[in-house]
Every structure is written in structure tokens, then in C-alpha cells.
Amino acid sequence: MSAESSVIRVNGTAVAPPGDPRVSLLDFLRETLGLHGTKKGCDQGGCGACTLLVDGERILSCLALAVQYTGRDVVTVEALADGDRLHPVQQAFIDHDGFQCGYCTPGQICSAIGMAGELERGVPSHVTEDLSAKRAELTAEELRERMSGNLCRCGAHNGIVAAIAKAHQAGQLSDSGRAAR
Amino acid sequence: MNEWSSSKRGDLSRRRMLGVVGAGVVVSALPSRSGAATRPGAQARTAGEGLVGAPLPRIEGPLKVRGAAPYAAEFTFAGMVYAALAFSTIAKGRIISIDTGAAEAAPGFVHVMTHVNAPRMRPMMPWASSEKAAGNDAWPIMQDDRVRWNGQPIAVVLAETQEQADHAASLISATYEEEPATTSFAQAKANGTETAVLGGQPVHIEIGDAEAALAAAAVSVDATFHTPYQNHNAIEPHAVTVAWHGNELEVHDASQSVVHNAWSLAQILGIEEHQVHVTSPYVGGSFGGKFMGMHQVLAAASSRLSGRPVRLTLSRAGVYRLVGGRALTEQRLALGAGRDGRFVALIHTGTSTHTPDSPHPELAQFVSYSSYATGTLKIDLQWAHLDMVANAAMRAPGEAVGSFALESAVDEVAVALGMDPIELRIRNEPQADPLTGLPFSSRNIVEAWRAGAKRFGWERRNPTPRAVRQGDWLIGMGCGAGSHMYARESGGAARLTLTKHGTATIDIAAHDAGMGTATVLTQITADQLALRLDQVRLRAADSALPGVVPGIGSSQTTTAAATIIAAQRKAVAELLKLLRRDSPLAGLTADEVTPRDGGLAKTDDPARHESYSSILTRARRDELVVEATGGNPTESEQYSMYSYAAVFCEVRVNAVTGEIRVSRLLGSMDCGRVVNARTAAGQFRGGMVMAIGLALTEETLYDERTARIMNPSLSEYHVPVHADVPEIDVIWTGIPDPQAPLGARGIGELSMNGTAAAIANAVHNATGTRVRRLPITLDQLL
Numbered sequence: 001m002s003a004e005s006s007v008i009r010v011n012g013t014a015v016a017p018p019g020d021p022r023v024s025l026l027d028f029l030r031e032t033l034g035l036h037g038t039k040k041g042c043d044q045g046g047c048g049a050c051t052l053l054v055d056g057e058r059i060l061s062c063l064a065l066a067v068q069y070t071g072r073d074v075v076t077v078e079a080l081a082d083g084d085r086l087h088p089v090q091q092a093f094i095d096h097d098g099f100q101c102g103y104c105t106p107g108q109i110c111s112a113i114g115m116a117g118e119l120e121r122g123v124p125s126h127v128t129e130d131l132s133a134k135r136a137e138l139t140a141e142e143l144r145e146r147m148s149g150n151l152c153r154c155g156a157h158n159g160i161v162a163a164i165a166k167a168h169q170a171g172q173l174s175d176s177g178r179a180a181r
Numbered sequence: 182m183n184e185w186s187s188s189k190r191g192d193l194s195r196r197r198m199l200g201v202v203g204a205g206v207v208v209s210a211l212p213s214r215s216g217a218a219t220r221p222g223a224q225a226r227t228a229g230e231g232l233v234g235a236p237l238p239r240i241e242g243p244l245k246v247r248g249a250a251p252y253a254a255e256f257t258f259a260g261m262v263y264a265a266l267a268f269s270t271i272a273k274g275r276i277i278s279i280d281t282g283a284a285e286a287a288p289g290f291v292h293v294m295t296h297v298n299a300p301r302m303r304p305m306m307p308w309a310s311s312e313k314a315a316g317n318d319a320w321p322i323m324q325d326d327r328v329r330w331n332g333q334p335i336a337v338v339l340a341e342t343q344e345q346a347d348h349a350a351s352l353i354s355a356t357y358e359e360e361p362a363t364t365s366f367a368q369a370k371a372n373g374t375e376t377a378v379l380g381g382q383p384v385h386i387e388i389g390d391a392e393a394a395l396a397a398a399a400v401s402v403d404a405t406f407h408t409p410y411q412n413h414n415a416i417e418p419h420a421v422t423v424a425w426h427g428n429e430l431e432v433h434d435a436s437q438s439v440v441h442n443a444w445s446l447a448q449i450l451g452i453e454e455h456q457v458h459v460t461s462p463y464v465g466g467s468f469g470g471k472f473m474g475m476h477q478v479l480a481a482a483s484s485r486l487s488g489r490p491v492r493l494t495l496s497r498a499g500v501y502r503l504v505g506g507r508a509l510t511e512q513r514l515a516l517g518a519g520r521d522g523r524f525v526a527l528i529h530t531g532t533s534t535h536t537p538d539s540p541h542p543e544l545a546q547f548v549s550y551s552s553y554a555t556g557t558l559k560i561d562l563q564w565a566h567l568d569m570v571a572n573a574a575m576r577a578p579g580e581a582v583g584s585f586a587l588e589s590a591v592d593e594v595a596v597a598l599g600m601d602p603i604e605l606r607i608r609n610e611p612q613a614d615p616l617t618g619l620p621f622s623s624r625n626i627v628e629a630w631r632a633g634a635k636r637f638g639w640e641r642r643n644p645t646p647r648a649v650r651q652g653d654w655l656i657g658m659g660c661g662a663g664s665h666m667y668a669r670e671s672g673g674a675a676r677l678t679l680t681k682h683g684t685a686t687i688d689i690a691a692h693d694a695g696m697g698t699a700t701v702l703t704q705i706t707a708d709q710l711a712l713r714l715d716q717v718r719l720r721a722a723d724s725a726l727p728g729v730v731p732g733i734g735s736s737q738t739t740t741a742a743a744t745i746i747a748a749q750r751k752a753v754a755e756l757l758k759l760l761r762r763d764s765p766l767a768g769l770t771a772d773e774v775t776p777r778d779g780g781l782a783k784t785d786d787p788a789r790h791e792s793y794s795s796i797l798t799r800a801r802r803d804e805l806v807v808e809a810t811g812g813n814p815t816e817s818e819q820y821s822m823y824s825y826a827a828v829f830c831e832v833r834v835n836a837v838t839g840e841i842r843v844s845r846l847l848g849s850m851d852c853g854r855v856v857n858a859r860t861a862a863g864q865f866r867g868g869m870v871m872a873i874g875l876a877l878t879e880e881t882l883y884d885e886r887t888a889r890i891m892n893p894s895l896s897e898y899h900v901p902v903h904a905d906v907p908e909i910d911v912i913w914t915g916i917p918d919p920q921a922p923l924g925a926r927g928i929g930e931l932s933m934n935g936t937a938a939a940i941a942n943a944v945h946n947a948t949g950t951r952v953r954r955l956p957i958t959l960d961q962l963l
């Protein structure tokens with residue numbers, strides 16, 4: 001095994017995987033690495049709070065075993081801002097009041113960035129009309145459908161949707177953060 | 182520095198500054214998309230001016246979007262272990278034996294606590310049984326072999342990692358001696374019900390002979406409504422991180438009642454209140470579910486026994502097993518009217534599920550106390566007792582489900598009369614509180630109806646059911662009214678510190694679980710002192726701070742506002758005593774001065790001004806500290822005080838599948854002055870979203886044979902998702918309430934009320950089917 005493939009890259013830093021194969025990527029980040037930005041809402045794949053980016057794609061880290069992510073690039077909410085400068089999606093969430101308690105927020109933000117990649121790759125959703133399109137359009141209906149895996153109990157949905165739409169219109173949704181830049 | 186942050190324990194948790202919810206962030210106003218009270222241009226203001234009402238962004242926003250705001254399960258202690266729980270699998274009986282051997286042999290095992298070795302502890306005290314009591318029941322916590330509900334915790338396992346704790350807990354097995362349990366609503370009613378009690382009084386009211394008036398009414402409805410069990414489902418599960426330092430207990434909690442929880446833990450554990458310190462700087466949603474619970478007690482007790490700091494995060498299923506939710510209700514709603522539409526009889530009776538000692542009556546009938554002038558009135562609530570986890574308060578307890586019944590019935594009467602449902606409501610506006618006769622402090626629901634109807638395009642509604650169709654989709658419009666009683670807690674207190682640098686700190690043990698409290702209280706303080714926002718620091722959500730300000734009953738802002746106003750008055754009086762003889766303000770009394778531009782000025786001659794900084798510096802003072810209370814809420818004794826909502830909804834119902842989509846929603850509020858147009862809009866939308874769930878998707882499913890919850894997960898309990906939530910329009914009258922501090926009444930629960938009825942009434946308008954059982958599922962429309 002090469003050195004590169006035996007470690008997990010977390011926000012650009014190589015870390016050794018946990019010894020216990022039961023440890024989820026979510027718990028590994030939160031409890032071993034002390035990266036608490038990624039949230040645990042259910043640990044069952046039901047809420048989306050634990051969404052983060054692996055090689056640019058959004059995954060639910062509570063359903064991912066950390067040991068399976070060696071050789072992969074993990075980006076969490078902590079790596080989206082560039083120092084004092086917030087990621088455009090983060091700023092849009094503040095501008096549009098896309099949160100209340102803030103607990104679903106890191107997952108919503110990472111999910112939105114991951115969604116942008118899916119649009120570019122033409123990945124269809126349940127409401128996509130043209131399944132053969134090379135690039136999916138982000139209508140309001142598409143946005144809501146594609147973000148429906150990220151629950152928000154505070155009811156900040158309108159602000160979240162507005163923030164994501166705004167960042168998308170500005171062409172800033174697919175920027176996957178400091179680590180990728 | 183408060184006493185707590187100056188103490189010597191310098192671990193990570195402390196560094197994170199507990200209690201500082203937001204510190205001096207420069208904020209500029211951004212335009213809000215809605216809201217009559219929106220005032221643009223906060224940047225251009227002088228200090229303090231116009232801050233109340235401005236749509237300021239949340240001060241803790243940058244931390245939250247970075248994932249850098251620390252929640253309860255994110256505080257860490259050296260040597261900390263992780264907890265996992267084992268739950269009972271029967272509803273009632275005795276534990277004969279618990280086998281913990283396999284768990285103890287599991288890797289990483291540290292400790293197990295059961296009723297056999299748990300320390301002796303007093304039971305929790307339920308809400309209102311004492312000033313700082315905050316429990317949902319009074320059951321002993323792991324003190325005996327009794328099982329009282331299915332899902333009761335029977336063991337706490339501690340291990341070095343969460344995975345090891347979860348595994349070890351899964352190896353615990355128990356044997357039981359089962360006893361017959363009451364596990365279904367039908368059985369509970371058959372056992373005999375008990376008249377509900379509220380504030381020591383039985384819930385039974387009769388004004389005139391409502392039954393006779395109903396029988397004689399020209400038009401009437403008399404129907405039964407059903408609403409299900411529900412759970413709060415804050416996305417952050419309940420979590421607590423605790424450590425003992427000698428006899429002192431440090432608790433990082435997810436709580437809407439830090440002072441109550443410190444007091445409760447002390448009395449349960451048999452230590453002094455000052456020995457428990459609870460912080461809860463960030464809470465991932467609460468909705469009435471995060472007061473005092475068993476999990477904090479179990480964490481503290483097992484930490485004491487094991488000698489290790491403990492983190493206990495409830496699994497999602499654990500949240501359902503340990504923390505009850507909205508009770509089930511069956512309501513009779515009968516409404517009689519004359520041909521002219523005037524109500525002559527209102528009967529709102531029924532039965533709610535209940536557990537012993539629960540302080541939460543699920544009083545659906547409350548909404549009928551003051552909504553309409555009806556001449557006669559009959560109210561009665563019975564409790565049916567089940568062997569299940571204690572029911573809790575969930576956002577707008579009682580009213581959320583009661584307004585569904587009442588406002589559906591009003592709609593039915595409107596249909597029967599052939600009258601517009603809004604006009605019918607306006608026709609029955611009371612002139613004074615129908616129950617108490619007290620004058621209303623400020624009731625502008627008619628204005629809210631008119632403004633909402635105009636904005637929503639109500640005049641385009643076709644009153645004939647099932648008359649509007651686009652392809653397979655039936656389209657309907659409906660409306661419903663909501664109200665929420667004004668509350669201000671008498672325990673409000675705050676400490677205000679002014680420094681010679683011209684900055685201020687406000688210390689108050691209030692909570693922000695997303696409501697916007699931190700932002701709003703900073704705004705109010707800056708407004709009261711004529712400071713800029715970046716000159717004000719708020720410390721909150723810490724039991725070491727002054728004030729008993731639980732996040733309950735939509736009361737935090739009113740309570741804190743009264744307190745901050747009192748603290749400002751006290752500070753002004755003290756500042757005047759410190760004036761030098763050559764001060765431009767010398768000789769003036771408190772009545773003659775007003776805070777202005779970072780200092781005090783003569784009210785009618787602002788040129789006579791001295792800054793706080795100058796006053797304190799010249800008096801050779803580093804700071805001025807005052808503590809004040811807001812006093813008893815006597816306004817609620819003299820006036821009938823409520824916030825009001827008029828909710829409008831459009832639905833699309835698929836004629837083939839019965840699928841229901843909420844396509845438009847508008848809330849028109851009358852809630853006094855709005856302190857922050859942005860966070861208020863968030864509260865209104867949030868309540869309406871939760872009410873979409875109440876109307877269409879949410880239900881906690883109990884197996885009626887075993888009282889085991891069958892869907893304890895976010896995959897099988899369906900909260901509204903993005904695809905279910907349309908753009909929600911929110912407006913408000915903005916008319917200040919002359920009796921409320923700052924003119925503001927409560928808003929946190931208001932929009933839960935009336936919304937489910939608006940949806941159900943829209944479904945009726947779309948389909949011609951009247952559904953009286955929530956949630957409204959597809960099968961009920963086919």
C-alpha cells in the first residue's frame with residue numbers, strides 16, 4: 001500500500017485511520033480529530049446533519065466507516081472559509097437567514113456544494129424532466145428536491161433555499177473550499 | 182469577569198467561554214423580504230437609534246456557518262468516557278434481574294450503573310411545583326426495580342469510546358415480571374378518566390347553557406377531532422457533558438432552562454445549588470423538549486460513581502424513549518350560530534393522554550377561552566392515563582391541536598351559512614375577554630385578517646368546494662386563526678456593566694436555541710443605552726448568571742426586555758450620582774435625561790451630553806455594575822393579552838393519488854412591536870413549517886399492545902423537508918402593545934396555531950372532504 005492510500009486526507013491534512021473498524025467517519029472527525037463542525041443528528045442516515053464532501057461529492061458521514069476512506073479527500077465545513085473570508089455559501093446563509101439553531105447548517109452548506117457538482121455532471125433527481133441533459137438546471141423545484149435529505153427542524157427552509165439559489169446564480173456554489181483551492 | 186470564568190479550572194470547556202453567546206460583532210442591516218415593520222438603513226443610524234425593529238443578522242451567524250459554535254456534546258474533558266443506555270422492553274412491571282456480565286467483559290468497558298448500584302437520589306420535581314422545577318414527571322430515576330414505561334433506561338454503560346459503550350450496552354439483558362399495563366387510548370378511557378387540572382383548578386368551565394343554545398342554534402356543527410402523539414425532533418439530540426470537581430458539578434447541557442437544571446440537579450443529587458454549574462451556549466433546537474430530563478441525572482450519577490467525566494448523547498431512538506412529546510387528543514368541538522352568523526354556543530371538551538405528575542395538560546381547549554364572543558361556553562378536559570413516557574410541552578402545547586379543531590369548526594359553520602369564513606370570524610370578534618371580562622391590551626386581529634386577505638389574494642378563492650382544478654390537481658384555499666397568550670416570567674433579572682471605555686455587558690441567564698434571543702437582547706441593550714451593537718456584549722445561557730429566564734411560553738424576550746429596561750433605569754440613576762459638578766448634566770434628575778450617543782443627554786436639550794466613558798473616567802471608576810429585576814407581570818392581571826395570527830393557505834390535492842402539496846402559505850401577525858424583523862420572520866416561518874408537519878405528516882406511532890414507539894427515527898417520523906415547504910410569506914401589523922415592555926408580545930409559538938386548520942380548510946375547499954383526524958393522509962381523501 002502506498003503512503004498516500006493508507007491515510008485519510010482531512011481538510012488537506014493526512015491522518016491515520018482509526019484502529020477500530022466500527023468508527024464512523026463522523027465519530028472519527030468529532031471524537032478523535034476534535035472537528036465538531038460536522039454534526040450528528042441521528043446516526044442513521046435520516047437527517048443529513050453529518051453531510052460532508054469526499055472527493056467533492058456529498059456523503060452522509062454517519063453511514064461511512066472511517067477505515068474505508070483511506071486514500072480519499074475529506075472536506076468538512078471547517079475548511080470552507082479562507083481565514084476570515086467566509087465561503088460564499090456561508091455568507092449567503094447569513095445574508096438570507098438560512099438557519100436558526102445552526103445545527104443542521106454545516107450539513108446544509110456541504111450538501112449544497114456537493115449538489116452543485118451533481119448538477120454539473122448531469123445527475124438527475126426525482127423531479128428532473130430531461131434525463132439525458134448533460135447539465136441539470138437548478139429550478140426552485142430541483143433545489144428543494146435535491147436538498148430534501150437535509151432536514152431542518154427550525155424551519156429555516158426558505159432562507160436556506162434563498163441562500164443556495166443566490167450562491168448558485170453568482171456561480172459560487174461549486175467552490176469546494178480552501179482545501180480544494 | 183463573572184465569578185465563574187475567573188475560577189481556576191482552565192480546561193478546554195472553560196476556554197470556550199461558556200455563556201458568551203455573541204460578543205461584539207459589528208452588524209449591518211440587510212433588507213428583509215417581508216414584514217411591515219422592516220426598517221432599512223441600520224448603517225446610517227447613530228448609536229442605539231432604531232435598533233429595535235431592525236432586521237439585524239444573527240450575531241452568532243459567522244460561528245454557526247463555520248461549524249465553530251460549541252454545542253453540548255462538543256465540550257471535552259480530560260479522561261472523559263462515553264455513555265450508552267439500555268432501555269426496558271416492557272411497559273410495566275419489575276426488573277427481576279439484569280445481567281451486566283457480558284457488558285463488563287467488553288473491550289473498553291469502564292462502568293455500569295443500574296438501579297442496584299445507583300446512588301440514592303430524590304425524584305425530579307415537575308414544572309411549577311417549585312420556582313426552578315423543570316421536570317416532566319416525579320418518578321424515581323433508577324432508584325428501584327419498577328418499570329413504568331416501555332423504553333425506560335435500565336442501565337447506563339460507560340466506556341472509553343462511543344462505539345465501545347454502544348456495543349457493551351447492547352450486551353445487557355434483563356428479565357422482568359410483567360404487570361398488566363394500560364397501553365392504548367381506548368383502554369385508558371375505559372379505565373375511567375380524571376378531570377384535568379391547571380394551576381390547581383379543574384379544567385371545567387360553563388358560561389350559560391351551551392348545550393341548550395347549541396340545540397336551538399339555526400346552524401351548528403358538532404364533531405370529534407383527533408390529533409396524534411408527536412415528538413419535538415430537534416436535530417441536535419439531547420446531550421450533556423459533565424465533570425465533578427470534588428463536590429462541584431460542571432454541566433454542559435443542551436437546555437432551555439439552565440438555572441432550573443442547576444437547581445434540579447442539586448436537589449436530586451443532594452448537593453447545594455451553587456455547587457452545580459450549567460451552561461448551554463448553543464442549542465440545536467429545543468421546542469419545549471429540552472428542559473430537565475433523566476439523562477442529565479444519569480450522566481451526573483454515573484460520572485460520580487465511575488470517577489470519570491461523562492458525555493451522554495441520546496441516540497435518536499433514545500430521544501424518543503426518554504423524552505415525551507405532544508400528547509394525543511380527542512376533542513369534541515361544537516359551535517352554534519344564528520342565521521346572521523353570530524355564534525351562540527361553543528363547546529370544546531375532550532380527552533388528552535396524560536401521565537402521573539406531568540405538569541403539561543395538553544389543554545387543546547385553551548384556544549376556546551378567548552377567541553370568539555359566543556354567549557355560552559362549555560369547556561372540559563379529561564385526562565386518560567397511560568403507562569408511557571411522560572408527555573411534554575411541545576411548541577404551542579394545547580393550542581396547536583386545539584386551534585385545529587376550533588378553526589376547522591368555524592370553517593364548517595361558514596360553509597353551512599354560505600358566508601365568507603373571514604367575515605364570519607370578524608363578526609364574532611369579542612369586545613373584551615369572553616371568559617374574564619378583562620379588556621384586551623391590544624387586539625388587532627381584524628386588521629391582520631384584512632391585510633393578509635389582500636396580500637394573499639383571498640378574493641380569488643372560489644367558495645364552492647372541489648370547483649378549481651388544473652389537470653389532476655384540485656386547488657383550494659383556506660384560512661385559520663391562531664392566538665398565543667402573552668407571558669412574562671417574574672424571575673427575570675439581569676446584571677449590566679458599563680465600562681470607562683464606553684462599552685456594556687449584559688448578563689442574563691436566557692437561552693438561544695435558534696430563536697434569535699442573543700441577537701435580540703443585544704439589540705435591546707444597545708437601544709436602551711444608545712450604544713452601537715459592537716459596544717454591547719451579551720453573556721447568557723449560564724446558570725451562574727442572574728435571572729430565572731427559561732425558554733418557555735414565548736416569554737424570553739418580554740421577560741428580558743422588562744429586565745434590561747429596569748437595569749438601564751438603575752444605571753442612569755447611578756451615573757447621575759457620579760457626575761462631576763462641571764458636567765453638562767450636573768443637577769439633572771433621571772426624569773430629565775435620556776441615553777443618547779453613548780452617554781446621557783438632557784432630553785429636551787441634547788447638546789447637554791456627557792458620554793458614559795467620560796462620566797466614569799472623571800469619577801475614577803473603571804466600571805459601573807447594576808443588577809435589576811423586571812418585577813411581577815402585573816400587566817397580565819389587568820389585561821387580556823394575546824398575540825394573534827391569521828393564516829392563509831393554498832393546497833393542491835391530486836385527484837388520483839390524494840397527494841397533498843401546500844403550495845402557498847401566508848401568516849399575518851398581530852404580536853405587538855417586532856424587535857428584530859429578520860429573526861421574527863424566522864420564528865413565524867418555523868412555526869408554520871412545524872404546523873405543516875402537524876397537519877400532513879407527523880405522528881409518533883405507539884404499538885398499542887406494548888406502548889413501544891415503533892418509529893423512533895427521522896426516517897420514519899416525517900418532519901417537513903425542503904420539498905414540502907413552499908415560500909412562506911409573513912407580514913405583521915407592527916402595532917405596539919401599550920401594556921408590554923417595549924410594546925412587544927411573544928412570537929415563538931404563535932404561528933403553530935391556526936396553520937394546521939388553514940391547511941385542513943384548504944383541503945376541504947379543494948376536495949370537499951372534511952378531515953378531522955391529523956395527520957391528513959392520502960387515504961382519508963380517497
Ligand code: FES
Nearest residue numbers: 041043045048062
Ligand atoms: S447524522 Fe448522519 S444523516 Fe443524521
Ligand code: FES
Nearest residue numbers: 100104152153154
Ligand atoms: S437551523 Fe435548526 S435545524 Fe436547521
